[in-house]
Amino acid sequence: MKRIKAIVATLALGVATLGNAATIEMDVNGLVCAFCAQGIEKKLRAYPATSDVIVSLEKRLVAVSTKDGEDIPDDELRRALTDAGYTVTDIRRVDETLEAVRARLKGAEH
Amino acid sequence: MFTLKTASYGAGAAFALMCAPAAAKPIAFANGSTFMAEYGAGTMMEAQAFYAPTYWLSAGGGDVRFDSDITDRSRDIAYLRVNYLAKRWNLPSAQANVFVWGGLGSATGDTFDGSRLARNAGVQFDVETRRVYASVKTDLWESSEFSQRVDTLQLGLAPYEHDYSTLATWFVIQARDYTGQIRHGVEWAALVRLFKGGAWIEAGLTADGKPQVMAMFNF
Numbered sequence: 176m177k178r179i180k181a182i183v184a185t186l187a188l189g190v191a192t193l194g195n196a197a198t199i200e201m202d203v204n205g206l207v208c209a210f211c212a213q214g215i216e217k218k219l220r221a222y223p224a225t226s227d228v229i230v231s232l233e234k235r236l237v238a239v240s241t242k243d244g245e246d247i248p249d250d251e252l253r254r255a256l257t258d259a260g261y262t263v264t265d266i267r268r269v270d271e272t273l274e275a276v277r278a279r280l281k282g283a284e285h
Numbered sequence: 286m287f288t289l290k291t292a293s294y295g296a297g298a299a300f301a302l303m304c305a306p307a308a309a310k311p312i313a314f315a316n317g318s319t320f321m322a323e324y325g326a327g328t329m330m331e332a333q334a335f336y337a338p339t340y341w342l343s344a345g346g347g348d349v350r351f352d353s354d355i356t357d358r359s360r361d362i363a364y365l366r367v368n369y370l371a372k373r374w375n376l377p378s379a380q381a382n383v384f385v386w387g388g389l390g391s392a393t394g395d396t397f398d399g400s401r402l403a404r405n406a407g408v409q410f411d412v413e414t415r416r417v418y419a420s421v422k423t424d425l426w427e428s429s430e431f432s433q434r435v436d437t438l439q440l441g442l443a444p445y446e447h448d449y450s451t452l453a454t455w456f457v458i459q460a461r462d463y464t465g466q467i468r469h470g471v472e473w474a475a476l477v478r479l480f481k482g483g484a485w486i487e488a489g490l491t492a493d494g495k496p497q498v499m500a501m502f503n504f
Contacts, residue, residue, distance in 0.1 A: 205375025207415050209449045213483055213503060214314020214340065216449075230449040232415060235377065258315055260340035262375040 197246055198269050198276060201237045204262040206230070214259045222247055222255075227273050231280050240273035310411070311335065311368035311384050312343040313503040319343070320502045325461075326495035328354055328468055329435065333366075341370035346388075349426075351433070354468045357395070360433075362403045362426060364390025381412040384422075392428045401428040415446040418455060426465075433465025441478065452481045457489070459497075 206212060212230045215237055219228045224245035229238040237256070241247060249266045256263045269276065313319045315337060322332045328351065335345030346365045353359065366388030374381040385408045392403035404427045411420035418441035425434045438460045447453035455478040462471050474497050476489030483503040490496060 204377050205373070205380040207378065207380050207413055209447060209451075209453055209480070209482075212449050214317060217317070218315065232448045233446065258340065260314065260370075260373060260375075 197241045198271055198273050199239045199241070199247065199252065200267050200269050200276065201239075201252060201256065201263050202265040203235055203237050203256060204264055206232055206235045206237070206261060208232075215256060215261060218255045218259045219252075222251075229273060229277055229280070234280060236280070238273060238276045310382065311386060311409070312337045312340060312370055315340045317503055319345075321499070322501075323499040324497065326472065326474070326491045326497045328352060328463065328472070335366075335368065341373075343368045351463075351467050353466060355466055358466070360392060360394040360431065362390045362392045362405075364388045364403065364405055366405060379412065379414045382410070384409040384411075392426075392430070394430065397430045401430050403428045413441075416443045417441070418443075418457075431465055433463065433467055435464075435467075436462045452479060454479055457487070459489075 203215075206215075209230075209232060212232065216228050216230055219225055219237070219239050224241045224247050226240040226242045228240075229236075231238075239247065239252070252266055253263050271279070311319075312335070317337050319335045319337070320333070324330055329349065330352075331347060331349040333345060333347035335343040337343035344365075344367045346363070348361065348363045350361045351359060366386055368384060368386040370382060371385050372383040386406070388405040390403040390405060391400045393400050405425065407422060407424040409420060409422035411418070413419070419439065421436075421438045423434055423436045426432070439457050441455040441457040443453065443455050445454070457476040457478055459474040459476060460471050461474070462468075473492040474489050476487050476497065478485070478487040480486070485499075485501040485503075487499040488497070
């Protein structure tokens with residue numbers, strides 16, 4: 176019985192993980208002007224998979240959260256930023272919600 | 286007469302000054318529209334509207350009026366223009382750009398009857414970090430009746446580093462020179478620039494106390 180419970184719990188966790196929204200962080204060069212960073216936000220929000228976007232000039236970082244079970248491939252993200260006129264130096268998936276990233280960035284400002 | 290010599294002189298002057306501009310960038314971002322209006326101390330008034338299908342190209346039109354400080358003459362030019370981002374450098378904490386543009390228009394003025402075909406060419410170099418901004422641009426206008434250039438140099442300092450969601454404040458010193466019997470000598474101005482989101486406003490005074498105001502909206 177215990178083994179069955181463990182299997183069910185593991186499966187439930189797996190399904191929950193699959194359903195979770197992903198957060199993607201990108202390090203970006205040339206990100207110095209809020210006026211111009213508008214273009215990045217506009218471009219990333221145009222993806223159907225995008226849930227929300229954060230742009231931090233301080234950390235030279237762009238973070239995107241995707242809708243449940245969806246993702247945006249790295250090459251598309253890189254193309255989006257390049258088409259906006261910027262240079263991406265790194266793309267990574269992080270195990271944090273976008274709200275947590277926002278809070279972390281805000282904490283780093285103080 | 287528009288000649289290669291005058292065009293290269295304008296470009297050469299711009300790069301020789303090699304400082305900053307701050308004039309607003311003629312291309313904001315891909316799929317973005319820009320509206321800009323400037324009141325330049327009673328000497329120049331300009332309104333422009335552009336659409337950028339990519340981050341390196343925009344097209345649109347505008348109207349510019351020059352009122353000479355030397356004589357009573359004035360010129361008005363309605364134009365269509367294409368702006369091109371010739372080069373961009375994206376560095377970890379800075380960005381630099383070279384923009385060029387060209388266009389055609391219809392000029393009227395009180396020193397000739399009717400209208401004349403006007404030709405326009407310009408170049409702008411700018412470099413900025415989150416604390417320092419500099420740009421230089423030259424804008425050349427030619428027709429069968431006149432030839433004139435407006436060279437603008439700007440240097441900006443930000444008292445704090447703004448972020449995407451906060452208000453940006455810049456203190457800007459500007460030097461502007463008009464050729465073609467528009468104005469004698471360099472016109473100096475001190476300006477305050479504020480922007481947040483897609484709205485930008487800049488206002489200040491020239492050394493002889495005349496107001497200069499510029500507003501720009503991107504969306």
